[in-house]
Amino acid sequence: KAGVTQTPRYLIKTRGQQVTLSCSPISGHRSVSWYQQTPGQGLQFLFEYFSETQRNKGNFPGRFSGRQFSNSRSEMNVSTLELGDSALYLCASSFRASGGAINEQFFGPGTRLTVL
Amino acid sequence: GIQVEQSPPDLILQEGANSTLRCNFSDSVNNLQWFHQNPWGQLINLFYIPSGTKQNGRLSATTVATERYSLLYISSSQTTDSGVYFCAGLTFSGGYNKLIFGAGTRLAVHP
Numbered sequence: 052k053a054g055v056t057q058t059p060r061y062l063i064k065t066r067g068q069q070v071t072l073s074c075s076p077i078s079g080h081r082s083v084s085w086y087q088q089t090p091g092q093g094l095q096f097l098f099e100y101f102s103e104t105q106r107n108k109g110n111f112p113g114r115f116s117g118r119q120f121s122n123s124r125s126e127m128n129v130s131t132l133e134l135g136d137s138a139l140y141l142c143a144s145s146f147r148a149s150g151g152a153i154n155e156q157f158f159g160p161g162t163r164l165t166v167l
Numbered sequence: 168g169i170q171v172e173q174s175p176p177d178l179i180l181q182e183g184a185n186s187t188l189r190c191n192f193s194d195s196v197n198n199l200q201w202f203h204q205n206p207w208g209q210l211i212n213l214f215y216i217p218s219g220t221k222q223n224g225r226l227s228a229t230t231v232a233t234e235r236y237s238l239l240y241i242s243s244s245q246t247t248d249s250g251v252y253f254c255a256g257l258t259f260s261g262g263y264n265k266l267i268f269g270a271g272t273r274l275a276v277h278p
Contacts, residue, residue, distance in 0.1 A: 082264070084264070084265070084266070086266070086268075088208070093268060093270055093271070094253065094255075094268035095268075096265040096266060096267070099263075099264055099265065106262070106263060106264070107263035107264060107265055109265065139208050141208075141210065143266070147264075151259065151262050151264070152197065152257075152259040152264060153257070153259070153264045154215075155200060155212065155215035156200065156255075156257070156266055157212060158202075158209065158210040158212075159209075160207070160208065160209045161208045161209065163208065
């Protein structure tokens, strides 16, 4: 079974630009979560998508957004990039039980974003 | 708030040594995962362990949910075990899920 894939793997952008990252979950997984990893803040939850709907969002400004498609693939977008947005962005997929709780999360290789 | 704390923050070992990493978590954590982050940033799943003990080769993990802690054991360490080990608590509250990560334990295994 193929794992979680993320594209692109590396990105360099300048301040003020916007960026879109893509994540394809493991086949059969319909929950996709996004995380940001920085040296100062560690790994922080961004948001979770399930059935094309954002189910939860972490403490990030509105510049961070996302969406999910009917095939469970997800994209996240960051607008008006700031230097502090430089980070490793990781997405994770999991199975979501009928009661709503997700099971074990599996991570993709990440997208390393550098903002100059 | 939800808390996941790991110790020690740094660990240096000689190849062949054993080690124990600890993770304490708050009572709103429903489940627990251990990861190894390789030098390229990929998070590798080690264990999904809400309670009890699991073993996978030289690695094993024990979670005592009633006392809110989990331990990761690495035996006969190898240089390839180097990297950062994260534990993460899965919370499910009000219909919302998220993983809360600890700050990690940075392990260096020297030959």
